[in-house]
Amino acid sequence: MKKDTVLSNNNPVTILVVGAGAVGGFYGCRLSQAGAEVSTVHRSDYEAVRQKGITIDSIDGPAHFHPQQVLRRVADYQGFPDYLLVSLKSLPELDIASLIAPAVGPDTTVILLQNGIQIEEPVQQRFPSNEIISGLAFICVNRIGPGMIRHLCYGRLMIGCYPEGISPAVRQLSALFERSNVPCHTSAFIVTERWRKLLWNAPYNPISVLAGGVDTQQIMAQPDMVSLIRGVMEEVLAVALSLGHNLTQEAVEKNLDDTHKMKPYRTSMLLDYESGRPMEVEAILGNIIKAAEKKAVRVVRLQTLYSLLKLKAKQPFSAN
């Protein structure tokens, strides 16, 4: 295994972060602190990062790092990285497989650190011989300026092989993150974990936008809204169960309890909407509905939110 070789020799692990916004910038910085040789690809922030690197105003203290290579395009990367970490949003118009292709060598492990479900398939189909690590980030982090990131809370990761298992590469990556104080759990059933996270994302993200820009506490303060959210979570659960994932009603109740206890939180979809950025409507809702249709599972609430959100996405924030 190439990864064991990397671990055992003294060459630093090389990592290319594609989509070095708030999430990619944050974890890229942590991996760099752990000793990895981290390079980054930027669109709008390229000039700023090339000059000043990436600065993080974190609850864990300030941090700064200058990527090994700062790039405008994936094709500009010299050589092939050990790991190529994708932290781009999951949008239908974004062909991730084509985008990363120039830097995916025969031994490159692709890490997909993105929201939603069914995001791995196109990458696996394009690179059938490469290892794919699927990952979930539980973090509140915002880009506050070019190369400037604010880390508000949380930060833990959950990673595993796609479609299942735990490999030496997963263990190496987890060790790297843990070395820089990022709690990184591994799961042999990472797709199940994606569904577990979706239990939360599927109701709260759309509702925060549709109900007029509200945080989690405003939502939870309305009793029939809690019923709606439980209903949406149960629909997601039913789809996950139909696909053979090992989740239970307990996961629904735990999500509701945790949200009651959580500080008021504005979802990433709401922040996207209010900033005029595209929302992850398909990765978070559309793909569940497609899966539900294949398995003939009734998801009336999800379909209602999905139809409303698609139309809402076409209306500019300022005009509604």
Next chain:
Amino acid sequence: MKKDTVLSNNNPVTILVVGAGAVGGFYGCRLSQAGAEVSTVHRSDYEAVRQKGITIDSIDGPAHFHPQQVLRRVADYQGFPDYLLVSLKSLPELDIASLIAPAVGPDTTVILLQNGIQIEEPVQQRFPSNEIISGLAFICVNRIGPGMIRHLCYGRLMIGCYPEGISPAVRQLSALFERSNVPCHTSAFIVTERWRKLLWNAPYNPISVLAGGVDTQQIMAQPDMVSLIRGVMEEVLAVALSLGHNLTQEAVEKNLDDTHKMKPYRTSMLLDYESGRPMEVEAILGNIIKAAEKKAVRVVRLQTLYSLLKLKAKQPFSAN
């Protein structure tokens, strides 16, 4: 019957319009043109109407009328009117029965020209010996300034006795409207007609607000939105059927067909929301859901829209 006497002698019919906004002002003007003695109650527009009367910029030509009595409060009305026409919005915080009580004499017929369902019960309970006419207005009309109304399209009415039947008063009122070119149909089952109108209002009003301020054509252009609307209409239909109303799936399809053919239309709920006025959330959604719960009819889509809309109603227009 008092109403037959009124019809047969030469004294004009007296009518007090409570809630003389766009709808009340428009029909008050038409009744005045038909020879009735129309008085009006105003809050904010009192001073303007006292001085200049009510002016209507109508598709049928310009119109103007000066009410017989222009009043600030119902209690200021001299005597009791033959008809007391309520064209206020249906809001839970508005106790219509108490509001109109000072002008409801033993022979006064109360006309409720309002949206929604189950709006008649409190008035009937308060005035068990008075005749109640329930009415539906199919009209696009806006208040464009103090005492200034713009009539954009339609205008027909549907009236009938509450809870059912057609009385001499209903026929007299219909004749008065027809005399001033307002098509006014009568129905012996006006509550069923309320449900028929609700088939349209229950989906389009909330969706126009929740999807970010869209008109009917923007809604109908998204195919899965048509499915959602059909689903909501079918839920309303199921509740209406459970209550014994004679409506069919045909009414659903006719509503969809008509809306496809209609010019782009912004719902009254959307106009209310964008103007910071309260929306008729309970009359249009809440009361259907209450009825559904009593009859154990599943209305998941209606409940979803209702929960979202109640929370949305608390968020100011400018901030979402």
